[in-house]
Amino acid sequence: MTTINLPTILRQHTGGAKKITASGRTVGEVFAAIGSEYPKLGEQLTSPDGGLPIFVNVFLDDEDIRYLDGLDTVVDENADITILPAVAGGR
């Protein structure tokens, strides 16, 4: 099982949970598993063309999966995934 750290803005889709777990050999498989359990969250983690999500960045441990193998990045058992949204607030 892989732990996924969710930002505040996406916790509305998990009943407030900050961390969820899901299984999968790759990031894409983990996201598919998330999508079947939390469809609204799954929508935010996919793009219409089946590629990487557009509005959030995905980190496997501390590495951006855009610079690994994208959704095909293999997920180690002990790795965790962090979803990072852009945040504008400052005032």
Added chain:
Amino acid sequence: MAMTYQEMIALAKAEIREIDPATLERRIGDGTAIVDCREADEFEQGAIRGARLIPRGLLESNIAMQIPDRSTPIAIYCAAGARSALAAKVLQDMGYTDVVSMAGGFGRWKSEGRDWAEPVTLTKEQKIRYSRHTLLPEVGEAGQAKLLDAKVLLIGAGGLGSPAALYLAAAGVGVLGIVDFDVVDSSNLQRQILHNVDRIGMPKVESARETLIALNPDVKIRMHNTRLSAGNILEIMSGYDVVVDGGDNFPTRYLINDASLHLEIPVVHGAIFRFEGQASVFHPYEGPCYRCLFPQPPPPELAPSCAEAGVLGVLPGIVGSIEAMEAIKLILGIGEPLVGKLLTYDALEQEFRQLKLRRNPECPACGDREQPPAIVEYDDLCMPAGTVARTT
């Protein structure tokens, strides 16, 4: 057996190594710590560039703090080579293994026409005010002088801008520019600690100025009571050493990024949402830029503002203070600034994490240094408008 001063010098010189000024000059910049063991008033009238002052009388008590590693090569000098011979002997006795004294001292160095400079010195008042800084070997009087000479532009005198401005002013940053078009409102005061109830209705830049000059009259405040736009951003930002971004919307953040790529000024980034914060340093062409990280902004439902979603008042205090720290590190050239790293903070979990950020070689904003992005007014979609040839 009683000894004369001359006998003591001769005894010390017999037990230490001496080098001539030409040899010391060749060692500048090779990792040798050059220590000037004269008195402060002698040092202030001229010293070898890069030398640090540790007066002979403070040598034993201060050396371990200034140079903790006893294998560090040390070259020590005084005015004529006598005090430094005694000093070198003391350092050897204290376990420093690679110490030399410069024969002839600064007098001979100068008479041989070698390079020297008048160190920037602090006034008596400044020496007291900044003493907790100058005690730090990483800062010292030279570092404090750099801060006094630095110019930092703060975008926003709000949640992030308040603590950043207060700490940068307290630190003695010479010029603080502040951009904000808003006026103080009572709903700001839960977090925007630059302002107070007497200032409600006053432009934030003016309120900020009053607070900051009361804290530190050394600091010059430049007020920009205006909204940043494509038309004014280059003029406002140019001339600053560091920009601290405490803005609250995506169009401004992308605009600041574009302008920073034109002017090649590092931007200290901070952003907050409810209990979460982010901080990074976008150093043009040395690390990723804001658009490398976020090629486009999220739709409004994914990024509500603090006004819509709330924010715990202490959160910008923490993130804005981190921004001030990063700005000071950039000015002093110390430590590892958050270039290519995003620090995330979760206040409820009290958890800090660092994520690695990479420069996107295909980035439409920073992909080509000779073609920075065109400066355009952004709508909520913040789409890049293409690039222009570098003019600055």
